[in-house]
Amino acid sequence: MADVEYLKSLLTAHPDFPQKGIVFLDIFPILRNPVAFETLVTNFVHHLNSKTVAQSSSKKIDVVVGLDARGFLFGPIIAMRLGAAFVPVRKKGKLPGECVTATYEKEYGTDSFEMQADAIKPGQNVVVIDDLIATGGSAKAAGELVAKCGGKTLEYLFIIELSFLKAAEKLDAPLYSLVQVDDD
Numbered sequence: 001m002a003d004v005e006y007l008k009s010l011l012t013a014h015p016d017f018p019q020k021g022i023v024f025l026d027i028f029p030i031l032r033n034p035v036a037f038e039t040l041v042t043n044f045v046h047h048l049n050s051k052t053v054a055q056s057s058s059k060k061i062d063v064v065v066g067l068d069a070r071g072f073l074f075g076p077i078i079a080m081r082l083g084a085a086f087v088p089v090r091k092k093g094k095l096p097g098e099c100v101t102a103t104y105e106k107e108y109g110t111d112s113f114e115m116q117a118d119a120i121k122p123g124q125n126v127v128v129i130d131d132l133i134a135t136g137g138s139a140k141a142a143g144e145l146v147a148k149c150g151g152k153t154l155e156y157l158f159i160i161e162l163s164f165l166k167a168a169e170k171l172d173a174p175l176y177s178l179v180q181v182d183d184d
């Protein structure tokens, strides 16, 4: 079985979680299986070392930004394999020191993300990683935080893309996903 098909086969769908009408796609079965987890990390690292991202203009990836909370599970491992820094984006009020803030739309109301202001230096090349992109609100807010620090987002990466929600149109850099879900 091809790597992506193997990873896709491990994902589980949970109707009406965390609320009615949402089919929650769970990535944790991948992390339960060390062979699958290695396959996942290797796929992202190969992609990021490929011509399409890192070498497009001889660019080194300086920083991997992971989104609260599931982007924290594999973002640091990918950063370490790339020889890059890992920087967390957290929900508001969780990070010490001076922070930059961006507000984004959720299904009900709004929420805010923060990043430590000195975590990314002006001119650094950044990729943003999370488990899943739905509407793209959270990824777009993360991109705004990178820009506020003077960083350049090269790409947004996800295990799962709910492609019918067309989040790619909201982002200021290309989107890479392992698994695309085409219908709701």
Ligand SMILES: O=P(O)(O)OC[C@H]1O[C@H](OP(=O)(O)OP(=O)(O)O)[C@H](O)[C@@H]1O
Binding pocket: 067, 068, 069, 070, 071, 130, 131, 132, 133, 134, 135, 136, 137, 138, 139, 167
């Ligand atoms: O593209 P969007 O519409 O912004 O949705 C995607 C976000 O939603 C989920 O996180 P969630 O808000 O459930 O937070 P959690 O990871 O802390 O559970 C997911 O892990 C993404 O971060």
Ligand SMILES: Nc1ncnc2[nH]cnc12
Binding pocket: 022, 023, 024, 025, 026, 132, 134
């Ligand atoms: N369908 C979904 N499954 C898991 N996480 C999500 N975040 C937003 N939508 C989601």
